Amino acid sequence: MATDVHRTVGPQQASADSGSGSDREHGPRTPVPAVRVEGLTRAFDGRAVIDNLQLSVGPGEFVALLGRSGCGKSTLLRILAGLDRDIEGTVLVPRRKAVALQAPRLTPWGKVWRTLPLGRPGGFLRAAAEQRPPEVGLLSPACPRPGAPSGGEVQRAPLEGALAREPDLLLLDEPFGALDAPGRAGAQRLVGELWQRHGCAVLLATSDVEEAVLLADRVLVLDEGAIAYGTAVELNRPRDRTDPRFAELCAGLRDRLGTEPAA
Template sequence: MNAHTRIPYAVQLRDLSRSFKGKTILDRVSLEIPRGQFVSLLGESGSGKTTLLRALAGLDDDAETRGEFDVPENTSVLFQDSRLLPWKSVIENITLGLRRQDARPAALDMLNAVGLSDKSNVWPSTLSGGQKQRASLARSLIRSPELLLADEPFGALDALTRLRMQELLMRLVERERPTIILVTHDVAEALLLSDRILVLKDGRIAEDHLVSASHPRRSHDPKLISLRAKLLQSFGVAERV
């Protein structure tokens, strides 16, 4: 992994397979993701999306793994639940394990960036669901990760809060410039955020689409409408007029 600074890719997979108790979930996946690219993983439940993400994060030690993959050492994971420690304040959660002299000023700056500048000293239990996810996003990005792995981080939020979090994520991406792999079931979310969309089926990459529309994106963009129709068709869903 010491070669990461010498290659143009943040992520490289070569024939990666993963099995649990003899059942293959990922089947010889090969993939290269350039640095700074925002990739969304789409697929039905059981297609291997989360298994792929957890493999890259170094989780699920009980899995049988074959093949090779390279990821940056500085990788952060954003889960669907915020996983904030309830006995620590918001700022203590964000700086937990952070080894830098300016940890607190950096945390305050990041809290300001996610709109929680007035919540630094409160308990997580006092935050709304959206605020908890903002704090979790701040905790991930304060470490300036080269790679951010996001497993449906907005899936449990209401529609309006989800839209606000998507806009916030894009603003922070422009500021921090990490490579991102986002697991989502939401085609619209993938189209709004991603540079590239991968469709997983039966543990393999069945489709690989580049999203050429510029930001900020609008749902009525002809490029997005065309790609949306293709993606929905791949899941057997007819586009509604």
């Protein structure tokens, strides 16, 4: 798996998919992480929004990132996507990645697939979109122009477009936020099914504790720009919200966040 190195400080780091000859000769190698972040710092006007953050995401692992508004979740995903490079530290991510960010905007003159934030900045993969009609219904070149899709479809379009790329890393920033309850549940099922089918690593930023436990292998809590807490979600799939262990995990995470259950 090829990697992008966004920026390093100090001695140049070796590529994540490299290894010495002696490493190759002695037994199986430890799997290379899909994401490796070391000492990451991002400051705005002298204030560190991301502060010496350490993060590793394994190949095919689904990680949910929880945190209060303003904790740096969106900033971190933008950095991993390559959209923000004014950083200190080491960031290694796959070159084949896709991202669905908050607040998707559709231009009145373009088709839906043209507005999907796919891959590296400025890149839109029309071919992949056109070749995936069974899973990505909004991405056909015959899709109606913006104005015709419903609000839920507009919110779903960037998510489906990102999945169409079949990335090694999928970055999702509150992708279900504008959906009503049935639409949100359907989109969550879609993400879970396609992740299991394609096996890419996923990093989901969300403020919904139940959503994190429903989808992720591991949940991390971001606080003051660093990972303050992490826990594995060792529940069988599909997850059952009525399972007492599900409720216990959610309660523990809410305690960490200082939040109350949704009404």
